[in-house]
Amino acid sequence: MTARRPQRSRDPEGRRAALATAAIEVIAEVGIARTTHRAVAARAGLPLGATTYYFPSLDDLVAAGLAVATEALGAELRSWAERLDTAEDLPGALIGLVEAYLTDRRRARLEYDLYLAAARDPALRPLAEGCLHGFRDLLEPRLGPEAARVVVALLDGAMLQALVTDTDLDGPALTAAIRRLHPR
Amino acid sequence: MTARRPQRSRDPEGRRAALATAAIEVIAEVGIARTTHRAVAARAGLPLGATTYYFPSLDDLVAAGLAVATEALGAELRSWAERLDTAEDLPGALIGLVEAYLTDRRRARLEYDLYLAAARDPALRPLAEGCLHGFRDLLEPRLGPEAARVVVALLDGAMLQALVTDTDLDGPALTAAIRRLHPR
DNA sequence: CGCAGTCTTGTACAGTCGTACTAGTACTTC
DNA sequence: GAAGTACTAGTACGACTGTACAAGACTGCG
Numbered sequence: 001m002t003a004r005r006p007q008r009s010r011d012p013e014g015r016r017a018a019l020a021t022a023a024i025e026v027i028a029e030v031g032i033a034r035t036t037h038r039a040v041a042a043r044a045g046l047p048l049g050a051t052t053y054y055f056p057s058l059d060d061l062v063a064a065g066l067a068v069a070t071e072a073l074g075a076e077l078r079s080w081a082e083r084l085d086t087a088e089d090l091p092g093a094l095i096g097l098v099e100a101y102l103t104d105r106r107r108a109r110l111e112y113d114l115y116l117a118a119a120r121d122p123a124l125r126p127l128a129e130g131c132l133h134g135f136r137d138l139l140e141p142r143l144g145p146e147a148a149r150v151v152v153a154l155l156d157g158a159m160l161q162a163l164v165t166d167t168d169l170d171g172p173a174l175t176a177a178i179r180r181l182h183p184r
Numbered sequence: 185m186t187a188r189r190p191q192r193s194r195d196p197e198g199r200r201a202a203l204a205t206a207a208i209e210v211i212a213e214v215g216i217a218r219t220t221h222r223a224v225a226a227r228a229g230l231p232l233g234a235t236t237y238y239f240p241s242l243d244d245l246v247a248a249g250l251a252v253a254t255e256a257l258g259a260e261l262r263s264w265a266e267r268l269d270t271a272e273d274l275p276g277a278l279i280g281l282v283e284a285y286l287t288d289r290r291r292a293r294l295e296y297d298l299y300l301a302a303a304r305d306p307a308l309r310p311l312a313e314g315c316l317h318g319f320r321d322l323l324e325p326r327l328g329p330e331a332a333r334v335v336v337a338l339l340d341g342a343m344l345q346a347l348v349t350d351t352d353l354d355g356p357a358l359t360a361a362i363r364r365l366h367p368r
Numbered sequence: 369c370g371c372a373g374t375c376t377t378g379t380a381c382a383g384t385c386g387t388a389c390t391a392g393t394a395c396t397t398c
Numbered sequence: 399g400a401a402g403t404a405c406t407a408g409t410a411c412g413a414c415t416g417t418a419c420a421a422g423a424c425t426g427c428g
Binding site: 191194220221236242 | 414415416417418419422423424425
C-alpha cells in the first residue's frame, strides 16, 4: 500500500515566478524582516521544499521578490513618461500620478521597506538605487538634472510622511513647491 | 550545598532605563523587526527575565526604546533652534546641521525604521509623528507654515536617499532648493 | 526579630524558524 | 524499453523565539 502522492505537472519557471510574486505579497504585508519560507510557500500554494529548491536561501527568495517588484515599478514609471509629456501642467500631472501611486499603500510601503533594508544591507543597494534612478531618469529630461534630484527627494519624503501619518499628500503645496524648484 | 546566587543591588528605575537604552542600540543595529528579548538583555548586561519583568511584552520593550530615542531626537532638534537663530545664512546652517546628524548613520536609520514601523503599526504612529512635528515646529517660525512642511519633506527624502546610497548629502543643491522654497 | 512584598535570576516550554534530506514522480535520452 | 536527470513533496532537526514561572535574595515595616 504505497502512499500515492499526487504531483502537479512540472513547471519550473512558473514555480519560480509564483514564488517570487508570492514573496512580494508577503513582504508587502509583514515586511522584509518578517518574511519566512513558510509564509511565501503557503501564499504560493506550494510545499515548503519548493522554496529552498528554487532559492538557495531566504535572502535569495526575498531578493527575487524585490527584484520583481522594482521591475514592475520601473515599468510603471516608464508609463508615467507618456502622461507627463501630454500634460500641459507638468507639476500638477506629476503630483496626480504620485497620488495615484499612493493609493496602494501596501505597495508603497514595500518600496520604503526596500530602501531601509538597502540602508542596512549593501546587497540590496542596487535594487533600491534602481528605484531612485528610475524616478530621477523620468524627471531629468523634463526638469533638468539638478531640479530632478531635488524633486525626487521632495516627493520621496512627502510620500514617506503620507505613509507614516496615514494621510493624503498635500497636492497643492507640493505642486507649488515643484514650480518653485523648477527653473524656468 | 545550596547554590549561591549573587544578586546585584536593587535599582528598578535604573534597570528600566538600562533596558530601554539597550533596546535603542539593538534596534539601531539590527532593526526593529529583528530585535529580541535576549539581544536587549545581553546588551544591557542583565538576565533575560529582567526584560519580561519590566516590560510586559517585546512590543512594549521596543516601544520604550523608541520613546527614549525620539525624546533624544527632540532634545537635539531644540538645540538646533539656537544655532539657526544665530546663523546669518539659515538654509546653509540647516543643511550643515542635517549633515552632522547624518554622521551617525545608525541613529539615522533608526529614525526611518520607526517611520516604516509606524506606517504598518498605528500604535507607533504617535512616536513617529512626534519626530516629524518636532522637525516641522523647528522650521515653521523661521520659514513659514507652508514652506516648513515642504522643506521637512525635502530633507527627509534627501536623508533617506543618502542612507540608501551610502553617500553624503548634496549640500549646495539642497541649500539652493531651500532658498527657492523659502518665500520670505 | 519576623514577615510580607518587591525585585532578581535561571530555567522551562511550546512554538516557529531556516535549511537539509529522503523518497517518490515525471520527463528525456538512448 | 532502461537509465539517468530534473523536479516534487514531505519530514526532520537543531537553533532560536516570546513568555511563563519557581525559587532565591533583598528591603522595609511591624
